[in-house]
Amino acid sequence: MKYNKTFLLCLFLFIGSSTFSQNEDLLKAINHDLWANFSKAFETLDYQLFSDLHCENLTRVSGDSHKIKNKTEYIEVYKTYWQDKSLKQIISFRFLERICGTEKASERGIYKLTRNPNTANEKSYYGKFHVILKKEESVWKILVDYDSSEGNSINEESYQNAYDINDFESFNK
Incomplete structure (x- = not known):
């Protein structure tokens, strides 16, 4: 009987760690395919790259x-x-929730858009977003995109209270 408990514990730990690893790999792929290019499109004013996302x-x-x-x-x-x-x-983006499967994902978070960064005219705008993502030809893309400033109630505090884009552990519970 003790052998069976040890086996089950090892199996549970293996499955848990492989699920964590798979989820982390999916989130890293989403960051690479989508969020890095989203930020790049905004910085370079590349509407074609933006469209492709x-x-x-x-x-x-x-x-x-x-x-x-x-x-x-x-x-x-x-x-x-x-x-x-x-x-x-x-x-830039921070997250409240990241749920992903191998072909679809749902991500909710806070964005911070800064115009004229590092100048006297710098101004930041914030919003809450919810996107539904779909993998097309091995690349993550946005299928549904909702955002709102919620009556201008989203701010720097909201942004800082959300999870960093590379905080994968918080979404593997």
Whole structure:
């Protein structure tokens, strides 16, 4: 009987550690495929890269403007706005929840968009987002994207209270 308990304990530990490893690998892939390129697109004003991060049948919901857009409508805004190459901005993400499978994921978090970083005119904007991701041709893309400033109640404190993008342990419970 003692042998069976030891075996079960080892099996449980092995399964738990392999599940943690698999989840961490999935989150790292999402960070690589999606979030790193999302940030790069914002910094380089590359609407084509930004467009490539979204599924063709994207549903984009803005809680602040109460609008729902398809991919074409959503990307057109960035294509127009990012023509001004003097625009300087950075965007970063922290997370409240990251749930992922091998083909789909749901991620909720806080973003911080900073315009004119490291200047006297620096200004940051915050919002809460929820994205549904889908793996297409081995690459993670955004299928559904919702965000809102929640009446401008999302702020630096909200951002700092969320988990770092590379904090994988917090999402393996």
